Amino acid sequence: MDRHLSWRQSSLIIFILLLLDQITKYIARTSLDMGVPVKIIGSFFQLTYVENPGMAFGITVDNTMLFLGLSLVAAALVFYYMYKLRNEAFPLQLAITMIAAGAIGNLSDRFIRGSVVDFFDVEFWDIHIPAFNLLGMQFAGYSMTRWPVFNIADMAVSGGMMIIFAYIIFHGDPLSKKEESASSAQHVES
Numbered sequence: 001m002d003r004h005l006s007w008r009q010s011s012l013i014i015f016i017l018l019l020l021d022q023i024t025k026y027i028a029r030t031s032l033d034m035g036v037p038v039k040i041i042g043s044f045f046q047l048t049y050v051e052n053p054g055m056a057f058g059i060t061v062d063n064t065m066l067f068l069g070l071s072l073v074a075a076a077l078v079f080y081y082m083y084k085l086r087n088e089a090f091p092l093q094l095a096i097t098m099i100a101a102g103a104i105g106n107l108s109d110r111f112i113r114g115s116v117v118d119f120f121d122v123e124f125w126d127i128h129i130p131a132f133n134l135l136g137m138q139f140a141g142y143s144m145t146r147w148p149v150f151n152i153a154d155m156a157v158s159g160g161m162m163i164i165f166a167y168i169i170f171h172g173d174p175l176s177k178k179e180e181s182a183s184s185a186q187h188v189e190s
Contacts, residue, residue, distance in 0.1 A: 005093040017101035021152040028119035037121060048121040050149050075103045088174050091167050098160035105153030118149040
C-alpha cells in the first residue's frame with residue numbers, strides 16, 4: 001500500500017520549510033556582512049550573504065515585471081502538479097511539496113525585497129564548458145570555479161527535483177502512465 005500525503009501534511013511541510021527558509025535568511029541579513037565570507041569548514045563551506053535579483057545561479061533578467069510574471073506562472077504550475085499528483089506515491093507528493101515550499105520562499109523574497117537572500121557558499125568542482133557550435137547555432141562557453149551561493153528554498157527545490165528524477169528513472173513517468181490509461185479507457189469505450 002502506497003503512503004500518501006494529505007493536504008494538511010503537505011501544508012505543514014511547506015510551512016516548516018518556509019519558516020526555516022525565512023528565519024535563516026533573516027539571520028543571514030542581520031548577522032553577516034554583504035559579500036564577506038565566514039569560513040565554517042575552510043573555504044569548502046562558508047556563509048556568504050549575497051542578494052540575487054535574478055534567477056537561479058545568478059542569471060539576471062532585465063525585465064523585472066516579466067520575470068515576476070514568469071515566476072508566478074511557475075509557482076502556479078507547481079500547485080497544479082501538487083493537485084494533479086495528489087493520489088500518486090509518497091515520494092512524488094513529497095518532492096512537489098518541497099518544490100512548492102522553495103518556490104514560495106524565493107518568490108516571497110522577490111516580492112518583498114526585490115531579490116533573494118542567499119548565504120550557503122560551498123566549493124564544488126570547477127566547471128568549464130568551452131564555446132561550441134551545435135546544429136549551426138553558436139553556444140557561448142561557461143566557466144564556474146565555485147558553486148553559486150544558495151539558501152534553504154533552493155535546497156528544497158533541488159531536493160524535490162532530484163526525488164522526481166530518481167522516481168522517473170526507477171518507476172517511470174507517472175503523468176505518461178495516466179495519459180496511457182486514459183487513452184486505453186477511451187479506446188475501450190469506442
